[in-house]
Amino acid sequence: MQINPPKNSIRGMSESAKIILEGKEYDLPVITGSEKEKAIDISKLRAMTGYVTIDPGFKNTGSTKSAITFLDGEKGILSYRGYPIEQLAEKASFIEVSYLLIYGDLPNAEQLEYFSESITHHTLVHEDMKRFFEAFPTNAHPMGILSSMISSLSTFYPESQNPNRSIEDIDLTIHRLIAKLPTLAAQAHKNSMGHPLIYPNNDLSYTKNFLNMMFGMPTEDYNINPVVNDALNKLLILHADHEQNCSTSTVRVVGSSQANLFSSISAGIAALWGPLHGGANQAVIEMLESIKSSGTPLQHWVDKAKDKSDSFRLMGFGHRVYKNFDPRAKIIKKAADDVLEALGIDDPVLNIAKELEAVALKDPYFVERGLYPNVDFYSGIIYRALGIPTEMFTVMFALGRLPGWIAQWKEMVEDRAPIGRPRQIYTGANARDYVDIKNR
Numbered sequence: 001m002q003i004n005p006p007k008n009s010i011r012g013m014s015e016s017a018k019i020i021l022e023g024k025e026y027d028l029p030v031i032t033g034s035e036k037e038k039a040i041d042i043s044k045l046r047a048m049t050g051y052v053t054i055d056p057g058f059k060n061t062g063s064t065k066s067a068i069t070f071l072d073g074e075k076g077i078l079s080y081r082g083y084p085i086e087q088l089a090e091k092a093s094f095i096e097v098s099y100l101l102i103y104g105d106l107p108n109a110e111q112l113e114y115f116s117e118s119i120t121h122h123t124l125v126h127e128d129m130k131r132f133f134e135a136f137p138t139n140a141h142p143m144g145i146l147s148s149m150i151s152s153l154s155t156f157y158p159e160s161q162n163p164n165r166s167i168e169d170i171d172l173t174i175h176r177l178i179a180k181l182p183t184l185a186a187q188a189h190k191n192s193m194g195h196p197l198i199y200p201n202n203d204l205s206y207t208k209n210f211l212n213m214m215f216g217m218p219t220e221d222y223n224i225n226p227v228v229n230d231a232l233n234k235l236l237i238l239h240a241d242h243e244q245n246c247s248t249s250t251v252r253v254v255g256s257s258q259a260n261l262f263s264s265i266s267a268g269i270a271a272l273w274g275p276l277h278g279g280a281n282q283a284v285i286e287m288l289e290s291i292k293s294s295g296t297p298l299q300h301w302v303d304k305a306k307d308k309s310d311s312f313r314l315m316g317f318g319h320r321v322y323k324n325f326d327p328r329a330k331i332i333k334k335a336a337d338d339v340l341e342a343l344g345i346d347d348p349v350l351n352i353a354k355e356l357e358a359v360a361l362k363d364p365y366f367v368e369r370g371l372y373p374n375v376d377f378y379s380g381i382i383y384r385a386l387g388i389p390t391e392m393f394t395v396m397f398a399l400g401r402l403p404g405w406i407a408q409w410k411e412m413v414e415d416r417a418p419i420g421r422p423r424q425i426y427t428g429a430n431a432r433d434y435v436d437i438k439n440r
């Protein structure tokens with residue numbers, strides 16, 4: 001295939017890619033994004049040539065155009081709607097960032113007040129949902145609970161199932177979701193502890209209300225440490241969107257069938273749960289804990305991760321897109337130091353994590369493959385310092401990623417995206433006749 005230089009076309013200067021198949025040449029349009037990244041548009045390829053493209057794991061496939069998040073994996077750049085992640089993590093509130101992702105721009109004071117109030121107004125969940133909690137086994141993983149609870153919200157709000165609802169109705173569903181996910185997440189935690197549920201407190205900010213529902217008790221006031229609240233705000237912002245990752249693509253594909261938003265997000269939560277994706281934050285702490293208790297040198301674990309006959313991987317290392325460094329990991333590593341110092345915590349696991357990173361990054365195996373710590377490598381250490389139990393780590397990720405999933409779902413609906421339905425290359429048996437069971 002060859003890329004032709006720009007030439008005049010009806011829409012002005014444009015590039016095209018030439019593909020030669022069975023001696024015949026075809027021109028395919030080239031699309032250029034606002035940060036100059038390029039794609040060959042193959043959407044008409046099969047109609048033109050009879051060929052499809054194949055790309056397992058979508059390693060080289062753009063599934064959509066999107067104006068929400070930009071990332072450059074080689075340069076380690078991440079921005080939401082053009083704003084660098086470093087500035088947002090430093091200066092913004094999670095609710096402001098949620099608005100930015102979903103509605104395209106930072107809110108002014110009036111818009112922020114309306115958005116915050118609307119979310120505060122919807123934090124309660126239907127009392128009947130308590131009965132669901134009672135039915136789960138006491139050791140149920142909170143991600144399983146959260147995914148089920150979010151899906152079940154569609155049964156309490158059946159109007160959300162109508163694909164032709166108004167913009168106002170869609171906004172109401174969006175606000176309900178952002179409001180109720182922290183309530184359900186905290187209730188899942190309380191339920192696993194056998195503690196009484198703490199109801200939302202509408203006088204508190206989004207993050208403070210979540211902390212209060214997680215750690216408060218009906219019998220005493222819970223004192224929210226500002227260091228904890230700021231760290232939570234930062235972590236949620238850093239997780240808020242990450243373009244077409246596994247869970248976001250899941251939300252888009254499920255939503256493309258016009259399934260309702262609650263169910264689409266529930267599917268995204270399920271995709272996030274896996275240890276190769278958001279579940280890595282739980283897996284990292286479990287790995288660091290077993291390294292600590294084993295007492296074996298770190299090199300042993302690095303060698304194990306390199307051994308192709310061993311399924312062990314360094315959890316929290318590597319990323320499909322970042323092959324240099326993950327900008328979120330850089331911020332989180334520094335935040336881990338700051339938070340532990342501010343809270344006066346000495347966590348030996350943080351030192352093991354830093355030593356492991358140093359050993360791995362000197363090893364040619366990791367350097368050659370561009371394997372660096374990702375967002376999940378240090379986040380668990382902060383969650384732990386905030387008092388959040390290991391099994392809740394991926395729930396925390398879901399809480400952060402929610403506005404990104406919603407923004408991507410909304411963009412997909414507004415763009416009237418076609419149903420997600422990839423092709424395949426069939427490699428099974430050729431046509432054959434049914435054989436009666438007696439003759440098999």
Ligand code: ACO
Nearest residue numbers: 275276277278280305313314315316317318319320369374
């Ligand atoms: N430890 C050891 N080797 C690794 C690791 C790792 N953590 N990650 C990748 N590799 C190796 C692979 O074995 C492969 O080696 P090879 O070229 O010799 O076959 C090479 O690096 C490329 O890896 P792939 O699995 O092909 O890369 P892919 O883009 O498909 O996977 C992933 C990315 C899933 C993140 C992978 O790096 C991984 O499993 N990491 C550990 C789990 C993790 O931390 N996940 C969280 C990611 S961030 C997020 O989702 C929020």
